[in-house]
Amino acid sequence: MIPEGAVLLIGGFMGVGSPHRLIDAIVARGVGGLTLVNNDTCRPGEGVGKLIDAGLVARAIVSHIGLNPVAQKKMLAGEMQVELVPQGTLVERIRAGGVGLGGVLTPTGIGTLVEEGKQVLEIDGRRFLLEKPIRGDFALLDARQSDYVGNLEYSLTAHNFNPVMALAADTVIAEPHHIMPVGVIPPDAVKTPGVLVDYILERAR
């Protein structure tokens, strides 16, 4: 389903809350030229780090690559383009992409390298950076459980970027640990309504 060159929003923070079965499937198929949007580049051999090891990522939009020497090497060698985005800006850019906003005005990054080439707006005497929305072709999410209509419930620090990414891609594929009958997840526990989710794939045991 995922073609060469696709823009992938993948949930997870250092691999926690990442859809590991989907990542393994992409590596197995060897789909290249991807743009990866994730909090970080994880570690070699783990989480989204596997996509980088396999040379499938042409461009990474992340907040941190410090724990992945393979990602650093590929960046310095020019084999992978890396756009470093402050973490809070990254999540809001994705949110903007998902909720129909034209951008985000944030104080984060003012007076730093992040400001370069971006518009600065002064609003009521305070300066803000205009950060543009991010959208993906696909969002690949992890969830604790889903039901058959795709309602998602998350687990502890495995929430991270998943609920926001669910809004910001043309096709949303969730990988819950368990798929339950409709009615098992109470409405108050649903963090991502099933209408946003196109496909569910249960995590292999």
Place this chain on the structure above:
Amino acid sequence: MDAKEIIARRVAQEVRPGMLVNLGIGLPSMVANFVPSDRHVFFQAENGVIGLGARPPEGMEERDLTDAGGGFVSAVPGAASIDSAMSFGLIRGGHLDMTVLGGLQVDERGYLANWMVPGQMVPGMGGAMDLVAGARRVIVAMLHSARGASKIVPECTLPLTAARRVSLIVTEMAVIEPTVRGLVLRECGPGVSVEDISAATEAALIVPEDVPQMNLG
């Protein structure tokens, strides 16, 4: 007591009852060890938990409960799990009382550089830029010098984390408060004189008449 413990103990004195506090990875995370539990402080890990607890005993780790460094943690009673938008909403929105971060350089304006060394080390800023831009109080916890060079400099030569004056610098030698007038020396570390600090500091320091010893609790 080693240098890092001095720093962690001194920073712990800044933590007030009921605060929401974010500790960076590495040295800053040691601060939690010296904050008494009766202070009812909630620690935030920006990857998505308020009410961070100690590392669980071996075999008791929860797969989906980690800190911002990716290490296993526990959650205290009253904890809440949140997504990244809420987590950084708290940080940027002024709801975070205090953040403690490591530093590569701090300068006379009180500006911090802590996220990259061009050409050598480009880990990325992670949440640091948001934390410095948004937290109510920003405390830099770092060794006074690195490889013989002062980390407190007239003007940062490394890329800035934010163009914001941090609240306090705590090293094993000194507590320094950046102000509009410049860097004010507030306290001396154990067994360290004002002269020692001036000699080890490249930046200009404003030295009040009375500079007490650090209170390490």
